[in-house]
Amino acid sequence: MASTPTPDAHSATPVIMDGWKTAAIPGAGGEKRAGGSRLLDGLNPQQRQAVEYRGQALLIVAGAGSGKTSVLTRRIASLLENREAWPSQILAITFTNKAAAEMRDRVRALVGQAAEGMWISTFHSACVRILRREAENFGFTKNFTIYDSSDSRVLIKRIIKEQGADVLGFTPANVSAKISKLKNELADVDSYARNANMDDPNEAAFLSIFRAYTRALTAANAFDFDDLIGQTVYLFRAFPLVAAAYRTRFHHVLVDEYQDTNHAQYALIRELTRPPAVEDGALVAAGNGASLTVVGDSDQSIYAFRGADIRNITEFEHDFPGAEVILLEQNYRSTQNILTAANSVIANNFDRKDKKLWTAVGDGEKIVGYTGYSGHDEAQFVADEIEKLHAAGTPYSDVAVFYRTNSQTRALEEIFIRSALPYRIMGGTKFYERAEVKDAMAYLVSVANPADTLALRRILNTPKRGIGPATETALFSFAEDNGLSFRDGMREATALGLGPKVTNAILSLSALLDEGAKLVAEGKVADVLSLLVTQSGLIEALRRSHDPQDEARAENIEELVAVAKEFERNNPDGELVDFLTEVSLVAAADDLDDSSGTVSLMTLHTAKGLEYDAVFLTGIEEDLLPHRMSASEPGGPAEERRLFYVGITRARKRLYLSLAMTRAQYGETAVAMPSRYLQEIPAELIEWRQSPGMANSRGGTQPRALNANRSGWSGTTGNALADRPLTEKRDWPNRITNQVRNNGDLELASGDRIRHTDFGEGRVQTVTGEGAKRIAHVAFDSAGFKKLLIKIAPIEKI
DNA sequence: CTCCCATCATTTTTT
């Protein structure tokens, strides 16, 4: 097959880090070296076996921190180095773009140039690549749009409304979840219809929505996220010659994080690794299909809610008879204390294969526990500890704070800002999900794929140009009545007989898009975008707005233009659709920049696959760490436990577990209970700086902290907050920690005495930074040393 | 058609 895969866009951000430099194991030096290859240097016997095994199917059960990326990259490198495969015959699939980029970099570090022709990508980008190439074969064109979940949501919402299904209790959220689930099971409208009970009005209504949604996608020449996988499988099954081409091409398929694959992804792997036979075509059965290597750890399966099927990994040997299974249990990441905690927690999941991580590095520090009065209190503890670590030489970038839900970031952020602690939130509302960025992207999409009515309707009145819902509907039915596409209907807007102002607005938008399309031919992605966002008045409108946030929005759009320029630089031959694809498929963990010198904040899900010297697990409370929603799901609590396990095993040297006695949610403050998982960690491993009292109260010795008198409650001493005068605590939980004050241009110099609402009196030691970012370093009389952002700290000079 | 205000639901995790 003639193919020149474009280099992965993300390879532009090299993250060369061979974490296994430290993997030299005492005692392993005497092992014989197969082929004298440096690729086996520093590997333990199981790791070597995983690199060297050759067979049809290999399952590497890789515990957390057991060096699986190292094994995977060396395995690829050894295939290349021994001339067992050409780069183009290798397909490696990872979970995130970041993991793909890292893998490519590490293979490149091992074998150099040969790393270039390989396909190393996520399921989604690999499928997009295949689909773009083959789109014409089955009713799509190669410039199809990729709808992310919010796009699908918008479309579904519209359909629900059109069909009046909202009265039946259908919401965009539950419908899209159900459709997604079906697609992950490779069901389509027809197969669903065959099994549906049409006497059930609910089911009939759902089917009708599903059908309309599918039609709308096809009409818009668009795929949603799940289609990318499902349609590729369909393509392979419906067009054997196409499938055969890929089966012939890929001789080695490697899949990372196999425990998180869903049924559709499993089916895709199966299709790819089948022998390349065609019944009555040119090809004949030719022995074996591609060899398959999968790496995973069922204890780290945390995406069941999204359709990941843990059976894919637990039944691998059954699915692929003759498969070899290799266990990697030696951990090179964490201290023994951390691993013991992780092992004891995960041991409570009953239906798992026993697996115990161990390390040769020794016990290390104890795990530190802390119970705050409120989420803000907890956050203050985290901030203080991070400052201590930093003062002791741990760079901010080696510290991470994890939490179960995104809403927990609020308290952390407030405190971190006040403490002048540099931090970064991974995931959350992503850059590309911001409304203004999506608006700008919709302009580009409208140029690239004129059939995408969803994108067109999005920009029709953004910025405001007087085209309201009434006009939109008129335009829509006009196009329909005349057998025109929506886009062509815009061109003929004069025929609608609308007011001159509105007609003009439509025509000039249409003309602008045409102009953009002309420019696309010259391959200037950034120029096209720039033209669209300026000529449409999008940026101008934000600039003129009185909303103070709009200035930042305008900057975001300019940032997007900069991203497009960057894309052009990295991909000289890149087309508009390639840029759109790249933007559509970025993930939460992808924009992680290790060199940024900031503390990383992220959800436990985003944390998978990452590691830090010091890790803070926050909000270890009932209803939050087993999350309330998980209680009703079948396997929910077990999955939540795995999530906890994933979090624990991210830590190299230090692990902190924190919780709060009350937590604010929905603007209300509710009492919180310590998580049941805390008791699963042997008590001697945790040093409680301020204990929940409850960690052992279920055993029955100490009174429950939560029932005790607030002001009289005290955990262990030695902590600043616990030692604070009780009078200050009276207003707990909210008043103390939430306060922010605008100090304007308060001048402070070293030696000044100040009073802080929370920390009492103290003396300024130094002041650093400029203007709004001036930071006071203060030694408080009783609360210890703190950094404060002067502009907003609740302080006064005395 | 646009703007403003009141009401409402929202918070589990994401390729």
Add this chain to the structure above:
DNA sequence: ATGATGGGAG
């Protein structure tokens, strides 16, 4: 507490 949504006035 905050952001989205819908109704009503201008």
